[in-house]
Every structure is written in structure tokens, then in C-alpha cells.
Amino acid sequence: MKKKVNNLYDNGQEAIEEVKNGTKSGQIFDKKLSRREMLRLTGASGLGLLLGGGGVSGILAASGAVHPAAPAPQASSEDIIPFYGSHQAGILTPAQNFLCFASFDLTTSSIADVKKLLQSWTTAAAALTSGTLIGNANENPNLPPSDTGEADGLTPSKCTITFGVGPSLFDGRYGLASKRPSTFADLPAFAGDSLDPQWCGGDLCVQACADDLQVAFHAIRNLARIARGTAVLRWTQEGFQRTGGADPKGGTPRNLLGFKDGTGNPDVTDAAEMREVVWCGSESPAWMNGGTYMAVRRVRLRIEVWDRSSLSDQEATFGRHRKSGAPIGATDEFAKLNLDAADPAGKPVIPPDSHSALAHGDGTVKMLRRSYSFSSGMDLTTGQLDAGLLFISFQKDLVKQFVSIQKRLAKNDRLNEYMVHTGSAVFACLPGVREGGYLGEALLG
Amino acid sequence: MKYSYALPAGLIASSILFAGCGDNGNNNKGNNSNNEAAATAAATNAPAVNAETSAAAADFTSAIEQYRAYVIEQSDAFVKQTEGFTDAVKAGKLDEAKALYAPARMYYERIEPIAEALGDLDPNIDARENDVDPAEWRGFHKIEQALWQNKTTNGMAEVADQLLKDAQLLRAKVETVDIDESLLVTGAVELLNEVSSSKVTGEEERYSHTDLYDFVANVEGAQKIYELLKPELAKKDPALEKTIGDKFTALLAELAPFKSGDGYVSYETLKEDEVRKLSQNLDALAEPLSNMGTILGV
Structure with missing residues (x-):
């Protein structure tokens, strides 16, 4: 039997009444509306359409104008991160507030379908990142709207969508085996890994970031919809960090263990350093020139255990002070990590097996980290919070950079007591797209 | 309640904003010079609305x-x-x-x-x-x-x-x-939505676990409608017509191994990944099928 929906529109009707009664008429189209009001009103007017037009006339009557001033928030240029460019956005872009990450498996056996999907994703991503509706069937009453609509009227919110292809794309299915760079393969097993296949791998990935979670979700939802019949979701993970609103000074964000995370990142404004650390150049196959490799690790944090350890233990684990983020013994967050400093007894001030010390190593190997915290409800087995870090790093060489650092960490890091890696994937993030081109053109074209 | 209220708001807001606010609509369209291209290519699953063919009223x-x-x-x-x-x-x-x-x-x-x-x-x-x-x-x-x-x-x-x-x-x-034709178009999608919301989850036949019988019958019912509308669809959007046909074939092939004698195996014998694959094949069909409304004209 068909499922029934009850009283779906109760609250909406209330909103319509409010508008009809004129209580909001003065504000509706003259003043800038908050998003909440906007949602309320568009909700009410949309319901009007469903209920036979009563709500619509209520709104228009209240405005007293044939062409009321648009209440939609205008996208300011600083709210848009350009989609087109020589590199993809969402890599050097300062991390937005929210992340929706999706890994896909291709279900098609035809490389033409893969190409078509990447072409469709390209044009959809250009629309999504500029805050315009996807597709041309948004007003046809006989068709499902081509854009799912939940971001309509919202600003682009610095939305970036970053696409990558996994090593499995280069298996036998599409005749691409000869194009796989030799160092591009699934990550080796690291000590302590507890990987669950449901959080691993994928033929394609989409990293959608935005300062609004609904905008980011909208991107993933629509890209998954467009992929239907060609690719299916393999795994997804939402992520967050403190918002710009909560931290207007834009300090280094804290992870869920309470420590600042990302202090030692290379400087994204230093083009030479980015070429050295992040961007693949002419040493790579042409299809990756201007691209970068992404390592993704889903790290479950044992926060209940962590919360039972003393502050000094916690600081020794990170090698940094919790409050300031400074290396132990220093006061400035960005002070150089002095691994030679010793206390009067000759003991290193910063424990050599602390997270900072091991991640830093001799300082010659770097990667660009761009991680997000996650909270995925509770673990039904233990009753504990399923929370952690979706670690994401970008580097031009996975083996020399991510793998060499992670090997060190996996073996000795004090932090290992408080975390477990449950998911793992690597992707080759394609070079940027010029207008008129499409993602992966140099690989599939 | 809060959530269910917000949902229709988002879904329907677009038509109001575009219909009611001419300026805003234009702005939105002008924002992106690639919008036209984006529109056509983005909607792989959506039909290409073709002014030339839509003029001829279908019978x-x-x-x-x-x-x-x-x-x-x-x-x-x-x-x-x-x-x-x-x-x-x-x-x-x-x-x-x-x-x-x-x-x-x-x-x-x-x-x-x-x-x-x-x-x-x-x-x-x-x-x-x-x-x-x-x-x-x-x-x-x-x-x-x-x-x-x-x-x-x-x-x-x-x-x-x-x-x-x-x-x-x-x-x-x-x-x-x-x-009428619109009942046919929406009926075909509803049949697959039925599968999606209750059969593929094993909810429909919770005691007998004969969900796959219903699953197959719903798909066959949708396929019948598709077959009847196919000539019209082929005129209006041949690519869509072909996609839907291919996806029916793929879904039925996915269902075939679960045949048992004159009927189908119990839902309880399906493994988790088999259910997911059936569901994904169903979605892959239902998405283009939902665009059959393109033959209804505007």
C-alpha cells in the first residue's frame, strides 16, 4: 500500500496565515530578510501553490507590487570561490565550515559513460559553486525539477567541489591501466590499522565544502543524483569545524581532542612552496599536471578514553600546549618546534614520540592537511560517541609524503592510544578545468 | 514536524521565486555564462527539452x-x-x-x-x-x-x-x-517508488518475506507503461527512451538470479550487498523514468 503522509503542512499553513494577516507585510519585500525568515516565507508561498494559490495571493497582496524586490540574498563576490582555474578549488582554499565527502563506485562498463559523467559533473559543479540552479527543467510542471532545490535562494557560501579518481579506475575495466602513475595505489597497511571496507576506497570522489552545511549537502545530493545509472555512492562522511562566526579571528581550528590542528601546515599563499608540496608538475603524466594526490583517513577518536587522561598527559601526547597550541616550553603557537630542547635532567622537553615531533620528523617532508571533525551519532556496540577526524591531506607524491609520515606515526605516535584508523582512500585530484572544458579531459579525452 | 515543513519549502520555493520575481530570475540565469551549457549537460538524466518537437501535440x-x-x-x-x-x-x-x-x-x-x-x-x-x-x-x-x-x-x-x-x-x-496520460507517467514512477520505499526493504511482506514477487510485479507494471509510451518518447527524446530501456534490462537481469521455480526466493535469503545492488539498480532506472513527463508537453 502507498505510504501516507499526515499533516505535513500544518506549520506552513500557520505561516501563510501570518502573512495573510499582514503581520509581516511591511517587512517582506522592503527589508533584507534573515535566512530563517526567507525560508519561512518561501515555504509559505510554495505551500500556497500546493493548496491552490491562496498563499501566493496572500504574499503578493501583502507586497502590493507586481514585481516585488527580490528577497533572495545576493551572492557577493567574496562568497563565491571560482570553479574554473588551472587548479581545482577546495585544496588551497581556506577550509570552509563544513564538508560533505562522497566516494563513488562506477557501475558502468563503458568509458564513454565515465566521460559523460565527468562532463555532467563539471557543468553541475559550475552551477553549484555559483549558486545557480542545475539543469533546465526547473519550471516544467510535468517533470521532476532538475535541481533538487534546497539551496535555492541561499548564497553560494564559498562552496567548492573537488573531484578525484581512485586507483581502481585504472584497473582493467576502462582500458586506463597504462595511464596509472606508478606511485598511485592504495595505501599500504599501517601498524594499528583497523580498516572497515565500508569506509575505504572508491573509483571517484567528491569533496564538497561550504560555509553552509545545506549548501554542501545539496552539492553531493545532486551530483549523486546525476551519477545514478553510472555510479553509486560507496561511502560518505560529513565533517565540520568551528565556524567563522564562532571564531571571527580565524585562528587554527581545534580537533575534538581539544588541540589546535593544522598549525604546522605549509603556507598556501607561497606559490613556490605549493609547487614543491602540493601541485604535480611536468614530472607527472600530462593528465595530472596541475593536479594533486589526496589521502583520506577516517580516524575514529577514542574520546571517552582521552577525556580521562590528565592535561599533562594530553600535552605530552601532542607535544604542544592545549591552550595556546605552542610547542611544549614555548608560548607562541607558531614557535619553531625545537626537538633538541632538553630539561635540566637532559630529557627532551617535547617527547620524541609525541604527535608533533613524529609528524614533523626532520622537517623536510611536508603535506597540506585539510581535515574536518566528524560526529556520526553513537556506536551502538559501546554506547560511545562515534566521533573523530576525517583526515584529508594533499601532496604531489603519496609515497614520499603521506606514506613516509604515516609510517612513522603508525609505529610510535603516543596519540595512537586514543585513535583508530577505520577508513582509508587515496584519490588523484584532477587538474583544474578551463571554461568549456571538463574534469579529466586530459585523461579521458 | 519542523523538518517536514522545511522540505516542501525548499522544493517549491524555486517556482515561486522564478515566477513571481522576474528580476531575480534573470539575475540568476545571467550569473553564469555557462548556465545553458550546464543545463544541457548536467541533466544527463533529465530530458533535453526541445522546442521543435514539443510543438507537436502527442496523441x-x-x-x-x-x-x-x-x-x-x-x-x-x-x-x-x-x-x-x-x-x-x-x-x-x-x-x-x-x-x-x-x-x-x-x-x-x-x-x-x-x-x-x-x-x-x-x-x-x-x-x-x-x-x-x-x-x-x-x-x-x-x-x-x-x-x-x-x-x-x-x-x-x-x-x-x-x-x-x-x-x-x-x-x-x-x-x-x-x-489519462499523466496518470500513466506518474503511475510508472509510483510503481518504482513503491519498490524503493517498501519492497526493497522487506517491509511489505514482513511475515511471508515474498517481497520479491511484489518487486518484480511493480517493475513489470512500470515496464508495461513504458512500452506503451515508448513510441511517443522515442519521438520526443530518443536518448531518454534508450536509457530507460537499458535500465529496465539491467534491473531485470539483476533480479533474474533470484527466480526460484515459478516464483522468487525469500527476501530473508538476500544478502545485504544484494539488497543494496537491487536498490541501486532500481534508482538507476527510476531516475530517468521520472523524466518521462517530457512527453506531456508544457
Whole structure:
């Protein structure tokens, strides 16, 4: 039997009444509306359409104008991160507030379908990142709207969508085996890994970031919809960090263990350093020139255990002070990590097996980290919070950079007591797209 | 409540903003010079609306007539099979009743959108426990519960009689039920949505686990409609017509291994990844199928 929906529109009707009664008429189209009001009103007017037009006339009557001033928030240029460019956005872009990450498996056996999907994703991503509706069937009453609509009227919110292809794309299915760079393969097993296949791998990935979670979700939802019949979701993970609103000074964000995370990142404004650390150049196959490799690790944090350890233990684990983020013994967050400093007894001030010390190593190997915290409800087995870090790093060489650092960490890091890696994937993030081109053109074209 | 209120707001806001606010609409379109290109390419699953072809009004008279004939044929068989089933129930033949249950239901499941258009017939015939007030619960699933959970036909004679009467009433009503092209288009999608929301999850046949019978019947019902609309669709959007055809083939191929004798295996024997794959193949079909409305013109 068909499922029934009850009283779906109760609250909406209330909103319509409010508008009809004129209580909001003065504000509706003259003043800038908050998003909440906007949602309320568009909700009410949309319901009007469903209920036979009563709500619509209520709104228009209240405005007293044939062409009321648009209440939609205008996208300011600083709210848009350009989609087109020589590199993809969402890599050097300062991390937005929210992340929706999706890994896909291709279900098609035809490389033409893969190409078509990447072409469709390209044009959809250009629309999504500029805050315009996807597709041309948004007003046809006989068709499902081509854009799912939940971001309509919202600003682009610095939305970036970053696409990558996994090593499995280069298996036998599409005749691409000869194009796989030799160092591009699934990550080796690291000590302590507890990987669950449901959080691993994928033929394609989409990293959608935005300062609004609904905008980011909208991107993933629509890209998954467009992929239907060609690719299916393999795994997804939402992520967050403190918002710009909560931290207007834009300090280094804290992870869920309470420590600042990302202090030692290379400087994204230093083009030479980015070429050295992040961007693949002419040493790579042409299809990756201007691209970068992404390592993704889903790290479950044992926060209940962590919360039972003393502050000094916690600081020794990170090698940094919790409050300031400074290396132990220093006061400035960005002070150089002095691994030679010793206390009067000759003991290193910063424990050599602390997270900072091991991640830093001799300082010659770097990667660009761009991680997000996650909270995925509770673990039904233990009753504990399923929370952690979706670690994401970008580097031009996975083996020399991510793998060499992670090997060190996996073996000795004090932090290992408080975390477990449950998911793992690597992707080759394609070079940027010029207008008129499409993602992966140099690989599939 | 809050969430369910926000949902229609987002879905429908666009039409209002665009219809009501000319300036805003233009702005939005002008924002991105690639919008046109984006529109065409982005909507792989959406039909390309072609001004040239949409001008010619389609004639659906023949498709509608053929569909009515199909519905009548299915209803005839439905009444006959249901009678066999209810006879077995009333005669206390538990095993025979169980064997006749799922095959009889398939005739109903193929034409479910029609039944849904006929007032209370759908809940009377096909309501699951909790769908309706317990005092009003009747039909197939009440008997299903008796046969599989309570393992008896006791107390079901009256329910069986009522079910047969409801089936006969359905048969009588389909002669005159209003069928138009938009019912065909939405009906095909509804059939697949039915699968998506209750059959693929094993909720529909919670006692007998014969969900795959319903699954197949719903898909066949949708396929029938697609076949009838195919000539019109091929004129309007041949790529869409081909995609839908391919996806039907893929889904039916995915279902084939679960055939067992004249029927289908129990839902309980499906592995988690098999269910997911069926669901994903269903979505892959339902998405382009939902764009068949392109033949309706604007």
C-alpha cells in the first residue's frame, strides 16, 4: 500500500496565515530578510501553490507590487570561490565550515559513460559553486525539477567541489591501466590499522565544502543524483569545524581532542612552496599536471578514553600546549618546534614520540592537511560517541609524503592510544578545468 | 514536524521565486555564462527539452486504450487468483493458501497506481498492520499475518470473503476509471517508488518475506507503461527512451538470479550487498523514468 503522509503542512499553513494577516507585510519585500525568515516565507508561498494559490495571493497582496524586490540574498563576490582555474578549488582554499565527502563506485562498463559523467559533473559543479540552479527543467510542471532545490535562494557560501579518481579506475575495466602513475595505489597497511571496507576506497570522489552545511549537502545530493545509472555512492562522511562566526579571528581550528590542528601546515599563499608540496608538475603524466594526490583517513577518536587522561598527559601526547597550541616550553603557537630542547635532567622537553615531533620528523617532508571533525551519532556496540577526524591531506607524491609520515606515526605516535584508523582512500585530484572544458579531459579525452 | 515543513519549502520555493520575481530570475540565469551549457549537460538524466518537437501535440488515445485493456486483463486474473487463495484460506488449507498468496498479489501489484486512484480500495486490499486503524485492518496482509506468523487460517473466513469482494469491486471499477496520460507517467514512477520505499526493504511482506514477487510485479507494471509510451518518447527524446530501456534490462537481469521455480526466493535469503545492488539498480532506472513527463508537453 502507498505510504501516507499526515499533516505535513500544518506549520506552513500557520505561516501563510501570518502573512495573510499582514503581520509581516511591511517587512517582506522592503527589508533584507534573515535566512530563517526567507525560508519561512518561501515555504509559505510554495505551500500556497500546493493548496491552490491562496498563499501566493496572500504574499503578493501583502507586497502590493507586481514585481516585488527580490528577497533572495545576493551572492557577493567574496562568497563565491571560482570553479574554473588551472587548479581545482577546495585544496588551497581556506577550509570552509563544513564538508560533505562522497566516494563513488562506477557501475558502468563503458568509458564513454565515465566521460559523460565527468562532463555532467563539471557543468553541475559550475552551477553549484555559483549558486545557480542545475539543469533546465526547473519550471516544467510535468517533470521532476532538475535541481533538487534546497539551496535555492541561499548564497553560494564559498562552496567548492573537488573531484578525484581512485586507483581502481585504472584497473582493467576502462582500458586506463597504462595511464596509472606508478606511485598511485592504495595505501599500504599501517601498524594499528583497523580498516572497515565500508569506509575505504572508491573509483571517484567528491569533496564538497561550504560555509553552509545545506549548501554542501545539496552539492553531493545532486551530483549523486546525476551519477545514478553510472555510479553509486560507496561511502560518505560529513565533517565540520568551528565556524567563522564562532571564531571571527580565524585562528587554527581545534580537533575534538581539544588541540589546535593544522598549525604546522605549509603556507598556501607561497606559490613556490605549493609547487614543491602540493601541485604535480611536468614530472607527472600530462593528465595530472596541475593536479594533486589526496589521502583520506577516517580516524575514529577514542574520546571517552582521552577525556580521562590528565592535561599533562594530553600535552605530552601532542607535544604542544592545549591552550595556546605552542610547542611544549614555548608560548607562541607558531614557535619553531625545537626537538633538541632538553630539561635540566637532559630529557627532551617535547617527547620524541609525541604527535608533533613524529609528524614533523626532520622537517623536510611536508603535506597540506585539510581535515574536518566528524560526529556520526553513537556506536551502538559501546554506547560511545562515534566521533573523530576525517583526515584529508594533499601532496604531489603519496609515497614520499603521506606514506613516509604515516609510517612513522603508525609505529610510535603516543596519540595512537586514543585513535583508530577505520577508513582509508587515496584519490588523484584532477587538474583544474578551463571554461568549456571538463574534469579529466586530459585523461579521458 | 519542523523538518517536514522545511522540505516542501525548499522544493517549491524555486517556482515561486522564478515566477513571481522576474528580476531575480534573470539575475540568476545571467550569473553564469555557462548556465545553458550546464543545463544541457548536467541533466544527463533529465530530458533535453526541445522546442521543435514539443510543438507537436502527442496523441495518447491508443496508449490509454491499451493500458485499460491491460488493467482489465490483470484485474480479471487478480480476481481469479484471489478466489483460489481465499477458497484455500476458508477451507483451512494452510500450505495451499501460503503457496497461492504471493502469485495472486502480483496481478494487483502490476496495476497498483490504478487501485490507488480508486479511493479506499488500496488500503482495504493492501494495508499493512499500522497503516490503518487496527479495527479497520483487513485484506491480504491480515491474512498473511495469520498464515505465517500465527500459522493458522482460523478466524480468517470473513476476511477472505471481504478480500474477494474488494477484488471484485476493483475489477468492476477499472472499466470506468479515468486514465489519462499523466496518470500513466506518474503511475510508472509510483510503481518504482513503491519498490524503493517498501519492497526493497522487506517491509511489505514482513511475515511471508515474498517481497520479491511484489518487486518484480511493480517493475513489470512500470515496464508495461513504458512500452506503451515508448513510441511517443522515442519521438520526443530518443536518448531518454534508450536509457530507460537499458535500465529496465539491467534491473531485470539483476533480479533474474533470484527466480526460484515459478516464483522468487525469500527476501530473508538476500544478502545485504544484494539488497543494496537491487536498490541501486532500481534508482538507476527510476531516475530517468521520472523524466518521462517530457512527453506531456508544457
